[in-house]
Amino acid sequence: MDMQMARIGLFFDGQAELQRWSHQENIFERFIIEVLEHARVPYQMIDDISKFNTVDLLIVGLASENHLIKEALLEYAASGGIVISYGGLELLSQELGCKILPPLEAGYLVLPAEFGQEDPLRYLKANPWQYIDSESVKQTGELSGDDQKSAALLQIPVGKGYVDRWAINIPETIVGLQQGTSPVTEDGIPAPDGTANLDEGILKADDGFELDWEKDRKTTETGMPYFFTPYADLWREVLLGHLTRRALDKGLTLPVLEYWPAGVQHMAMISFDSDMNINEAAEATLQVLKQEDVQTTWCIIAPGFSKEIYEKAKVDGHELALHYNALEAEDGVWSEEAFLEQLEWLKGAADETNFTSNKNHYTRFEGWGELFQWCEKNGIQADQTRGPSKKGNVGFLFGTCQPYFPISLADEQNRFYDVMEIGFLTQDMNHPSLADTTIIQPFLEKAKRVDGVAHFLFHQHHIYHLPKVKEALIEVVRKARAAGFTFWTSKQINDWERARRTLTVSANGRLEVLGAAELPDVKVWIPLADADAEERGLTYKYGLPGKTQVLQVQLNKVEL
Structure with missing residues (x-):
């Protein structure tokens, strides 16, 4: 299959960035980088307007009211290029014959079927334009x-090319859904039906969620409410699908590296929080896990289990991780010193020098990036804190089940933290005060739909004391496996995603995946512009037909 890869440029005006940051204004448009990195779509950063003509598609992340930039963008489009913006480009509105309309608050967008989005997509704000000559x-x-x-x-249309402008700042929307729109400094608004008392005086991750209690929840057949749509992951698809279509329009291709190795269809994860630290509960849990032949991640809180438990868990292939306790009711403290002290305690208790993962006790969370800073400084590469703490807010309350690198605020120049967030969907199903197992199937279906991680949290204490919670654990494992899911630990997911991000898809003539390390075979999806509806073996992504190809990683072909 002869093909040429589309060249994508990402333009950020350096002067405009410095000005924004000097006023402590965020540039969440930078999250475009994380979307492209996760999809392994090759791109080049452009900070010089003279280099616009080196790319086929030019994403404008940020541009100031500069006449040289304005002229360069119009000239690039007129010569056949495609300029793409997400809620920006006010500097071009008049030249393009558009009227800037008043901004809109949160709402929902229904896209045509060609985009492959069945559900309305929630956006947090929009900056629409009106085209005068419609x-x-x-x-x-x-x-x-x-x-x-x-x-x-x-x-x-501009000359031989186009300006494509979205009214919605898609990267900013993804950030707002995943990380909130402001730091966590106060309790969140509780569910009106009484199923999620977020206002209990404990700061936690879900105090800063951006979904609607009424519009974004469904109930299962037994009346269990849950947030049903991974909006952030679907917005990623919209962004990538639009790029893919525009590449095809120019006779170019934009292959996508699938998220998991060729031997893995879908991904699931189970983590445990040790909380009550009863050795008998740990023993009972290990027996169940051995019976079901599944490896999990054990987040350990002080005073922890016995050393014998840790050794047994490691022999069985389970990952030991930190369960940082900042809960004031248990004399916990939210501070870097407390985080480090607990991590050092765990290293001694478990005879381990390195831990990959952490999950905060009770999903305690304050501010914006403090936790991620502490993780970075102390070698924690993956965090699992962002998940529901109540019965009534289980599911996709942060709009995602994808592993991702969180973005910082303006005071750190909106850099990406070197900590992979792997949030969870629910905990301890069948517990008297939590959801039942009717949520398993919809969670698996939606995680499968976006190729994310179906992450379920349990506590050894409940596995031991509550037979129905033990039954829920077994049901998760068996239903997930029947649906084609593979179970990995947090460390395995972290290690794979980081290794995967060193790979490059090359499609100039012959399709290759290039890398500098030995990795399993990978799957690459190749979009097709004119696929015959009767053609066999087609796989659809972003509403587009394509073919999936399994490839070996070619070594030493690219300088990383």
Whole structure:
């Protein structure tokens, strides 16, 4: 299959960045980098307008009101390039014949079937434009709650090329869903039906979620409420699908490296929090896990289990991890010193020098990036803290089940923390005060839909004392395996994703995956512009037909 890869450029105006940061304004548009890195879509950062003509698609992350930038963008489009923006480009509005409309608050967008999105997508705000000569531009999607009926995407012809402008700042929306729109400094708003008392006086991750209690939850057949849509992951698909379509429009391709190795269909994970630290509970849990032949991640809180338990867990292939306790009711303290002290305690208790993962006790969380800073400084590469603490907010309350690297605030110049977040969906099903197992199937289906991680949390204490929770654990394992899921530990997921991000897909003539380490075979999805509806072996992604190919990683072909 002869093909040429689309060249994608990502432009950030350095002067505009410095000005924003000097005023403590965030540039969450930078999360485009994380979306492209996770998908392994090759791109190049551009900070010089003279280099616009070296790429086929130019994403404008940030541009100031500079006449040289304005002229360069218009000239690039007129010569056949495609300029792409997510809620920006105010500097071009007049030249493009557009009127800037008042901004919109949170709403929902229904995209045409061609985008492959069955559910309406929640956005947190929008900055719509109105095109004055509406017949000469393609308008896609209609923003809800807008009396002026503005489109979500305008594709405006400029000479031989286009300016494609989304009304929604997609990367900022993903960040807001995953990490909140502001630091956690106070209790969240509780569920109106009484199923999630977030206002209990304990700061935690879910105090800063951005979904709607009424519109974004469904109930199972037994009445269990849950957040049902991984909106952030679906927005990633919209962004990548749009890029793929525009590449195909130019006769180019944009292959996507699948998220898991060729031998893995779907990914699941089980983690445990040791909490009560009863050795008998740990022994009973180990027996169940051995019976089901599944490896899990054990987050250990002081005073921990006995050394014998740790040794047995490691022999059985389980990962030991930190369960940082900052809960004031248990004399916990939210501080770097307390984090380090507990990590050093665990190293001694378990006779281990390195731990990959952490999950905070009771999902305690404050501020924005403090936890990730502590993890970075102390060698913790993966965190699992961002998940639900209540019965009524289980599911995709942060809009994602993808592993991702969180972004910092303006005071750190919106850098990415070197800590992979792997959030969880629910805990201890069948516990009297939590959800039952009717949520398993929808969680597996949605995690499968976005190729994410179906992460379920349990406590050894409940496995031992509550037979129905033990039954729930067994049901998760068996249902997931029947649906084609493989169980990995947090460390395995972290190690794979980090290794995977060293790979490069090359498609100039012949399709290859290049890397500098021996890794399992990988799957690459190749979009097809003119696939015959009757053609066999097609796989669909982003609403587009394509073919999936299994490839060996070619060694020493690329300088990393």
